[in-house]
Amino acid sequence: MKQIEKEYVTWQYELEFIEKAGLGHNTSIIPAALDSILGLCVSHLREARKLEACENVLWGGVLPDTLQQITFFEQEIERESDAAVEVHRHQEEVKRIQRERNEAEEEKWRVELEKRDIEERTRSRNKALASAPEGAALKNQTQDWLDLFERLAQTDNNYG
Numbered sequence: 001m002k003q004i005e006k007e008y009v010t011w012q013y014e015l016e017f018i019e020k021a022g023l024g025h026n027t028s029i030i031p032a033a034l035d036s037i038l039g040l041c042v043s044h045l046r047e048a049r050k051l052e053a054c055e056n057v058l059w060g061g062v063l064p065d066t067l068q069q070i071t072f073f074e075q076e077i078e079r080e081s082d083a084a085v086e087v088h089r090h091q092e093e094v095k096r097i098q099r100e101r102n103e104a105e106e107e108k109w110r111v112e113l114e115k116r117d118i119e120e121r122t123r124s125r126n127k128a129l130a131s132a133p134e135g136a137a138l139k140n141q142t143q144d145w146l147d148l149f150e151r152l153a154q155t156d157n158n159y160g
Contacts, residue, residue: 045073
């Protein structure tokens with residue numbers, strides 16, 4: 001009986017969950033609902049295993065009802081653990097997607113702010129150029145150069 005008490009403890013099944021979920025050694029992530037269900041199932045399984053041992057000693061065999069209980073609780077532990085692993089993986093996937101969305105949104109805002117900064121600097125430069133007497137001529141010359149570069153780029157694209 002003492003061996004059964006030692007063998008059938010909730011933490012062993014929790015460790016199986018942690019291993020299946022790929023959590024390393026992080027036992028703090030075990031869902032409370034799983035912990036509660038495992039506790040109940042392991043307790044019932046432990047009692048069924050004790051009954052099995054007693055039946056073997058007393059009658060030389062185990063009653064079918066006891067074997068069914070053992071099988072049921074072993075399957076229930078497996079099923080609940082597998083379901084918890086799937087829930088955990090789904091939650092991790094949702095977190096990953098949300099993190100990616102946040103990163104994309106941050107990048108979008110960064111680009112928008114950079115664009116606004118460039119536009120503001122361009123307006124300031126154009127205002128300064130326009131206010132200076134030689135500024136208008138310089139602005140026109142700069143625009144001529146920009147137009148020339150744009151035409152050259154288009155020519156390269158046409159032949160590229």
